[in-house]
Amino acid sequence: MKEINLDVLHDAAHRLLFDMSDEEYQTLLEEFGILTKQMELIGKIEGLENYPPMTFPFPCEVDYLREDVATEPLSREEALSNAGSVLDGEIKIPKVVG
Amino acid sequence: MNFEAVIGLEIHVQMKTKSKMFSSSPNAFSKSPNTEVTVFDMAYPGTMPVVNKQAVINAIRVANALHMEIDHTICFDRKNYFYSDLPKGFQITQQFRPIGKNGYLEILDRDNKKKRINIERIHMEEDTCKQLHFADYSLLDYNRAGTPLVEIVSRPEIRNGTEAMRYVEGIRNIVVYSLTSDGKMEEGSLRCDVNVSLRPYGVKEFGTKVEIKNINSLKNIEQALDYEIARQSAMLLSGTPVQQETRRFDEASGKTILMRVKTDAVDYKYFPEPNITPIALSDEFVQNAIDTCPELYESKKARYVASGLSDTDADIILSDINMASYFESALKSAKKEKTLANYLIVEVNGYLNKRGISILDFPLEPEKLGELTNLQEDGFTHKQCVDILNYLLEEPTLSVEEARKAKGIEKMVQDDNLVLSLVTEALNENPQSIADFKGGNGRAIGFLIGQVMKKAKGKVNPADVSRVMNEEIKKR
Numbered sequence: 001m002k003e004i005n006l007d008v009l010h011d012a013a014h015r016l017l018f019d020m021s022d023e024e025y026q027t028l029l030e031e032f033g034i035l036t037k038q039m040e041l042i043g044k045i046e047g048l049e050n051y052p053p054m055t056f057p058f059p060c061e062v063d064y065l066r067e068d069v070a071t072e073p074l075s076r077e078e079a080l081s082n083a084g085s086v087l088d089g090e091i092k093i094p095k096v097v098g
Numbered sequence: 099m100n101f102e103a104v105i106g107l108e109i110h111v112q113m114k115t116k117s118k119m120f121s122s123s124p125n126a127f128s129k130s131p132n133t134e135v136t137v138f139d140m141a142y143p144g145t146m147p148v149v150n151k152q153a154v155i156n157a158i159r160v161a162n163a164l165h166m167e168i169d170h171t172i173c174f175d176r177k178n179y180f181y182s183d184l185p186k187g188f189q190i191t192q193q194f195r196p197i198g199k200n201g202y203l204e205i206l207d208r209d210n211k212k213k214r215i216n217i218e219r220i221h222m223e224e225d226t227c228k229q230l231h232f233a234d235y236s237l238l239d240y241n242r243a244g245t246p247l248v249e250i251v252s253r254p255e256i257r258n259g260t261e262a263m264r265y266v267e268g269i270r271n272i273v274v275y276s277l278t279s280d281g282k283m284e285e286g287s288l289r290c291d292v293n294v295s296l297r298p299y300g301v302k303e304f305g306t307k308v309e310i311k312n313i314n315s316l317k318n319i320e321q322a323l324d325y326e327i328a329r330q331s332a333m334l335l336s337g338t339p340v341q342q343e344t345r346r347f348d349e350a351s352g353k354t355i356l357m358r359v360k361t362d363a364v365d366y367k368y369f370p371e372p373n374i375t376p377i378a379l380s381d382e383f384v385q386n387a388i389d390t391c392p393e394l395y396e397s398k399k400a401r402y403v404a405s406g407l408s409d410t411d412a413d414i415i416l417s418d419i420n421m422a423s424y425f426e427s428a429l430k431s432a433k434k435e436k437t438l439a440n441y442l443i444v445e446v447n448g449y450l451n452k453r454g455i456s457i458l459d460f461p462l463e464p465e466k467l468g469e470l471t472n473l474q475e476d477g478f479t480h481k482q483c484v485d486i487l488n489y490l491l492e493e494p495t496l497s498v499e500e501a502r503k504a505k506g507i508e509k510m511v512q513d514d515n516l517v518l519s520l521v522t523e524a525l526n527e528n529p530q531s532i533a534d535f536k537g538g539n540g541r542a543i544g545f546l547i548g549q550v551m552k553k554a555k556g557k558v559n560p561a562d563v564s565r566v567m568n569e570e571i572k573k574r
Binding site: 015016017055056060061062063064065066067068069070071073074075076079080087088089090091092093094095096 | 115116117122123124125130131132133134135136137140148149150151152153154171180181182229230231232233234235236237238239240369370372375376377378379380
């Protein structure tokens with residue numbers, strides 16, 4: 001498993017477009033340390049390699065599919081109510097390609 | 099040195115469903131912006147995806163048409179990326195367990211020989227929102243966000259532009275005739291990304307691949323690839339390495355143009371979608387999706403050709419699913435498929451092209467066109483039938499019989515003795531026309547034929563009259 005250190009956290013924060021104080025980075029690093037130790041404990045369980053990776057803690061297969069019926073969508077006003085800037089019914093954002 | 103092109107295609111097909119892939123928002127094309135969205139499409143916290151049954155049925159039908167192994171457990175995964183076209187910060191797709199894998203499509207290669215193109219996978223996912231880019235801002239329309247998609251990924255076994263075009267055409271025919279999609283490349287309901295690299299013949303390793311994005315017509319696929327293969331060949335021959343990059347096709351110049359140079363592959367950190375548990379499809383569900391699939395293009399074509407249509411005629415009719423549907427309805431009343439096809443391809447298409455309208459706006463009911471073509475089978479001439487058709491197009495509420503009577507059109511009499519006696523009569527009455535004809539005035543014979551047709555009240559075949567007239571006038 002990839003080692004989580006301060007460089008990795010700084011890089012992740014940079015990619016996610018935010019930053020934190022040194023103290024917060026330290027707290028996060030310590031929390032990751034606890035998580036990593038717990039994962040290592042689980043990794044020590046015997047015969048684990050015989051199980052396929054699981055997404056859910058127990059089998060939970062369903063057979064439900066939604067019928068293809070359209071319902072009333074949001075009004076445009078509602079849909080755009082949280083947009084910072086709107087132009088001609090579309091959400092306006094700073095240009096995202098070069 | 100000669101090079102072999104290695105081409106693989108990724109085709110995204112927008113599915114024609116009433117609602118979106120994971121939300122019950124309406125799924126339609128070209129509504130005004132941001133009017134077909136629900137809270138899920140805009141990633142409001144707490145909203146959960148629920149898989150659309152019809153989208154699954156459509157994907158099964160396409161997978162089956164492509165001879166794929168169908169997974170009876172549906173699993174979705176998250177493709178994580180941060181971009182404004184998907185507000186969730188990830189796209190729900192099927193990375194690890196596609197609904198179909200290991201299929202193939204048969205196409206005709208450049209020499210019109212059958213070639214099998216293997217298909218790696220078909221998977222379901224959601225479309226992104228539509229972005230419009232301007233000088234210093236971008237606009238977002240979330241109507242398209244969440245539209246159900248299937249992505250079909252070929253093995254890199256295509257070798258030139260013609261094969262690529264025919265492969266996409268084959269996929270389009272399947273998705274259109276299975277009623278999975280409109281398959282309209284120009285409207286973006288079928289989008290095509292092409293990967294192409296070159297390698298010297300006999301070499302197994304792939305060369306550096308270039309991606310060409312969003313080609314919007316079949317013809318452009320062929321042109322873009324032919325250009326790109328020539329471009330890369332020229333580079334390699336001059337010792338210039340091809341770089342890994344994304345290009346687009348410029349229709350005006352017929353060239354591919356650099357969009358961006360690819361650096362490291364993006365790591366999407368795929369993981370199983372925790373908000374959708376695996377969905378088990380019963381054998382009956384899968385079989386029923388296959389059994390209820392509408393008749394596909396190839397099957398219809400085989401049927402049309404077996405009934406006497408040429409390959410080309412069948413392709414023309416099937417090139418528009420609405421035209422094919424009109425043809426099939428008209429067949430219910432038509433006696434002969436080939437005659438009906440001729441009317442549809444020549445007369446009806448001519449009418450539609452002249453007015454720039456589709457078969458859906460053609461004023462005549464298909465059953466009436468079928469009945470009309472029966473008149474020709476019963477001995478009316480083609481011209482007479484076309485006259486009746488033209489009249490019907492002006493008066494579409496009339497029956498074929500009413501239109502025929504209104505135009506005073508009667509069936510031609512097949513009687514050579516009658517034709518001969520009328521021709522003799524006309525010649526006897528018009529000695530001057532005979533003299534004119536013999537004197538070199540070719541048009542005089544037209545006048546004489548006209549006289550015969552008048553005497554026969556249009557009931558004899560002008561071709562017969564012309565033949566007999568030419569024989570008799572020479573005897574004078």
